[in-house]
Amino acid sequence: xxxxxxxxxxxxxxxxxxxxxxxxxxxxxxxxxxxxxxxxxxxxxxxxxxxxxxxxxxxxxxxxxxxxxxxxxxxxxxxxxxxxxxxxxxxxxxxxxxxxxxxxxxxxxxxxxxxxxxxxxxxxxxxxxxxxxxxxxxxxxxxxxxxxxxxxxxxxxxxxxxxxxxxxxxxxxxxxxxxxxxxxxxxxxxxxxxxxxxxxxxxxxxxxxxxxxxxxxxxxxxxxxxxxxxxxxxxxxxxxxxxxxxxxxxxxxxxxxxxxxxxxxxxxxxxxxxxxxxxxxxxxxxxxxxxxxxxxxxxxxxxxxxxxxxxxxxxxxxxxxxxxxxxxxxxxxxxxxxxxxxxxxxxxxxxxxxxxxxxxxxxxxxxxxxxxxxxxxxxxxxxxxxxxxxxxxxxxxxxxxxxxxxxxxxxxxxxxxxxxxxxxxxxxx
Numbered sequence: 087x088x089x090x091x092x093x094x095x096x097x098x099x100x101x102x103x104x105x106x107x108x109x110x111x112x113x114x115x116x117x118x119x120x121x122x123x124x125x126x127x128x129x130x131x132x133x134x135x136x137x138x139x140x141x142x143x144x145x146x147x148x149x150x151x152x153x154x155x156x157x158x159x160x161x162x163x164x165x166x167x168x169x170x171x172x173x174x175x176x177x178x179x180x181x182x183x184x185x186x187x188x189x190x191x192x193x194x195x196x197x198x199x200x201x202x203x204x205x206x207x208x209x210x211x212x213x214x215x216x217x218x219x220x221x222x223x224x225x226x227x228x229x230x231x232x233x234x235x236x237x238x239x240x241x242x243x244x245x246x247x248x249x250x251x252x253x254x255x256x257x258x259x260x261x262x263x264x265x266x267x268x269x270x271x272x273x274x275x276x277x278x279x280x281x282x283x284x285x286x287x288x289x290x291x292x293x294x295x296x297x298x299x300x301x302x303x304x305x306x307x308x309x310x311x312x313x314x315x316x317x318x319x320x321x322x323x324x325x326x327x328x329x330x331x332x333x334x335x336x337x338x339x340x341x342x343x344x345x346x347x348x349x350x351x352x353x354x355x356x357x358x359x360x361x362x363x364x365x366x367x368x369x370x371x372x373x374x375x376x377x378x379x380x381x382x383x384x385x386x387x388x389x390x391x392x393x394x395x396x397x398x399x400x401x402x403x404x405x406x407x408x409x410x411x412x413x414x415x416x417x418x419x420x421x422x423x424x425x426x427x428x429x430x431x432x433x434x435x436x437x438x439x440x441x442x443x444x445x446x447x448x449x450x451x452x453x454x455x456x457x458x459x460x461x462x463x464x465x466x467x468x469x470x471x472x473x474x475x476x477x478x479x480x481x482x483x484x485x486x487x488x489x490x491x492x493x494x495x496x497x498x499x500x501x502x503x504x505x506x507x508x509x510x511x512x513x514x515x
Contacts, residue, residue, distance in 0.1 A: 153398030187386030189461035192442025236264030271426035280383025313388025347434025398478025466493030
């Protein structure tokens with residue numbers, strides 16, 4: 087029995103490596119047989135880097151979409167949606183995007199701010215009276231969404247299926263005690279942020295909708311998006327890509343790519359980071375029980391073009407949704423640094439948070455200006471809006487990388503996009 091337990095993961099790794107090599111060879115021989123989609127004139131370099139992701143950077147299934155000034159200029163997909171069965175990634179393939187979901191949830195809350203239902207500067211307890219327990223009565227919405235509240239963990243073990251009971255989860259979250267003085271420093275609320283965002287939405291929305299329902303009705307339906315926070319049964323399994331975690335060996339041999347504190351905390355079962363990954367229990371990204379509940383922290387499922395499209399709308403101010411310019415200006419502002427500094431006590435590196443989004447900073451660069459807003463997801467996915475250049479961008483993949491931010495595959499695509507935009511906007515240079 088022990089030999090079987092060892093043999094199965096080993097065989098899986100061998101199959102994945104063989105599949106990787108085979109796919110790379112196919113792309114080198116005939117890229118158009120593996121890479122599909124469209125790039126507009128002027129964005130050809132982006133496709134070249136997308137191809138190099140397969141020949142040089144060991145990608146095996148992914149999609150990329152870019153909108154520029156309201157037009158879709160890149161829509162690419164390729165490789166496998168399942169590296170084991172070698173099922174091809176198709177035009178309508180959808181994949182879980184982990185924390186990239188947080189940015190889309192933050193857009194929903196931004197709409198409530200624009201509608202006048204929510205004030206970022208107001209205390210959370212004004213909307214959610216039960217929240218004012220254990221020293222949380224003065225925490226503002228802005229502090230919570232900036233990961234400054236110290237509410238990264240929970241005092242009760244619950245499973246992913248329990249997320250379907252919003253009242254039960256709200257009761258748990260309301261009684262939590264901050265791990266530090268709120269507003270003094272920040273630390274990534276990896277799993278809990280989505281639960282707090284969801285209950286805030288339920289409290290301020292006149293219809294009492296959750297974020298998943300609000301997103302479906304207010305964004306997905308009018309924009310014809312193929313993205314879900316809470317996957318419906320109507321979406322068949324054949325349209326879903328399977329994500330694969332790095333093997334233990336890959337993880338061990340690449341630990342040096344992580345900040346020192348992060349390496350230490352991954353090995354410490356008492357660390358905030360380690361415990362955060364266990365909320366909720368039985369989270370399994372390829373399992374329908376995980377996919378069907380609403381978890382705005384990390385189980386959104388969809389295609390790249392849907393993420394890029396919605397960010398494109400907001401990059402231009404979302405006027406079709408009567409989005410107030412005052413709210414838009416807030417999203418574009420650089421992140422405010424808490425008094426203790428930019429160091430993230432959970433992640434072990436400098437981070438920059440604002441209104442539910444990750445913003446660029448000196449040690450976390452993305453985009454080429456401070457107005458961009460979005461969120462990356464574990465393994466390499468990323469979605470963001472760039473208001474300065476009116477860009478909506480999204481990259482999604484099935485093979486999870488080892489970088490928590492700035493995965494080389496995604497960085498290569500993003501940098502190629504900005505080089506293309508620079509040539510278009512400054513043709514004389």
